[in-house]
Amino acid sequence: MSLELSSAAWRKSTHSGGGGACIEVADDFPGLVPVRDSKDPEGPALLFPAGSFAAFVRAVKTGEFGTA
Numbered sequence: 001m002s003l004e005l006s007s008a009a010w011r012k013s014t015h016s017g018g019g020g021a022c023i024e025v026a027d028d029f030p031g032l033v034p035v036r037d038s039k040d041p042e043g044p045a046l047l048f049p050a051g052s053f054a055a056f057v058r059a060v061k062t063g064e065f066g067t068a
Contacts, residue, residue: 005034005045012038025053 008026016022022038026045033053036045048056059065 003029003032003034003047008034010036010041 005026009028010024010026012022012024016038024036024038024041026034031050033048033050034045035048035053037043
């Protein structure tokens with residue numbers, strides 16, 4: 001699937017803390033969450049179904065993947 005993202009408003013998590021390992025997401029794409037590497041804003045973006053991305057975020061918040 002291809003999606004026009006040139007005018008997307010990208011944002012980082014408020015928890016990113018300014019480190020180099022950040023992702024950015026774009027809102028306002030019903031049913032999808034575009035995700036990109038903040039260090040490579042001109043690089044590719046991945047598209048995730050909104051429900052799947054929400055489940056991933058919940059799992060991270062509850063520690064399902066352990067700690068780094």
